[in-house]
Amino acid sequence: MLDDSTKLNSLGFAKPPSETRVVVAMSGGVDSSVVAAQLAEEGYDVVGVTLQLYDHGAALAKKGACCAGIDIHDARRVAEEMGFPHYVLDYENIFQDAVIDEFADSYLGGATPVPCIRCNERVKFKDLLQTARDLEADCMATGHYIQRKNGPNGPELHSAADANRDQSYFLFSTTPEQLEYLRFPLGHLPSKDATRALAEKYGLAVADKPDSQDICFVPNGDYASVIEKLRPGAAEPGDIVDLEGHVLGRHKGVIHYTIGQRRGLGIGGLSDPLYVVKLDVDAKQVVVGPKEMLATRRVPVREINWLGDEPFESRPEWHLSVKVRSTRPPREAIVRPLSATEAEVELLAPEEGVSPGQACVFYETDGSRICGGGWIWKG
Incomplete structure (x- = not known):
């Protein structure tokens, strides 16, 4: 006993x-x-x-x-x-x-x-x-x-x-x-x-x-006001432009916008809805375009924390499911290691609004296990 x-x-x-x-x-x-x-x-x-x-x-x-x-x-x-x-x-x-x-x-x-x-x-x-x-x-x-x-x-x-x-x-x-x-x-x-x-x-x-x-x-949820308090003068105005660089309006600071945003752009009167597709900080421009411009299949990821049983670089590619935003379900993808901490993620179906600064989290395709993840960057 x-x-x-x-x-x-x-x-x-x-x-x-x-x-x-x-x-x-x-x-x-x-x-x-x-x-x-x-x-x-x-x-x-x-x-x-x-x-x-x-x-x-x-x-x-x-x-x-x-x-x-x-x-x-x-x-x-x-x-x-x-x-x-x-x-x-x-x-x-x-x-x-x-x-x-x-x-x-x-x-x-x-x-x-x-x-x-x-x-x-x-x-x-x-x-x-x-x-x-x-x-x-x-x-x-x-x-x-x-x-x-x-x-x-x-x-x-x-x-x-x-x-x-x-x-x-x-x-x-x-x-x-x-x-x-x-x-x-x-x-x-x-x-x-x-x-x-x-x-x-x-x-x-x-x-x-x-x-x-x-x-x-x-x-x-007012991120911009917090950033303005932390970094006075950060919200510099600039132009809202289309994909060809035509000026459509003015903005009061890039920090007020996020990739995929549609509302609050202040450029009404256009025949088709436009979305924020890029934030050009150096040029102080908010770039807008049609919804299909938000879709992407290639996601560069770095600062990877790997939780799998085999070393991350032991295979040329991993077939996993990934989350590119906390509110979205995992989607099937191919994760190709570039180093122990960097990878290129290929989404099998395009995702809209993939944004630098968000996490890309790896999951087993047929289970509940988290295999790690990393940070999306501009590439």
């Missing part, structure tokens, strides 16, 4: 929960609060950590934003209710340098960045994860909707059971070493309703707290 201590607990360790320390990254929302409460109820040695990412009284922040004042209060209250320690760490300088500055500079360069990915990559799964190790935690848990499964070659990253909540697009840059240490207790749940039901079960005051819809430091 096996000793109970040899059995794996729910986090995969061969010891009782009470001897397993887990740091929970707590944003103050319902998801991470449920993770912390559930693990505390199961008897784990839980330590809650919340990051203050910016001055919640500053103009950039908005009421209810992730890790702003009310969220820190909510995380602390959950810890008090469930009886585990909670710490707030000041990461303002790290977040400014690693996420906000690049966000602004990317927009000024005509790209459409995804700061949430950089935050996971450079702050939460780097500095915070190291803090968890410093606290002698066995692992770190988050409220992300994604699954970690043990495969024949170690832990694998898989899409969440609920496709509507899946956050794999934002976590493609998780490294194998980080994945070894991370846990995602919500990834198997069938819906957000199931998460809220658990919050009610544990009596958490955040059970009905609404989800944050915007980037945490961008009020109401």
